[in-house]
Amino acid sequence: MGFYYLLLLLIGVFFLIAGLLRKDVSWSVKVVIILFVVGILCIVSAVILLMPGSSDIIAELLKLNQ
DSSP states (O other): OHHHHHHHHHHHHHHHHHHHHOOOTTSOHHHHHHHHHHHHHHHHHHHHHHSTTHHHHHHHHHTOOO
């Protein structure tokens, strides 16, 4: 599972860098914004999932253990 979280983190970093480095924004403003937002979401979710005890946090948020 940690491999996929790391992969999610790397994809997020890639999208973030791709969103920041796009200089020809005149025709693709929406693409740049989407890449930036998706990159940040991937990074945040990967960091949260890589923390110890993240499964307990997710179970509490989803109310899996009643």
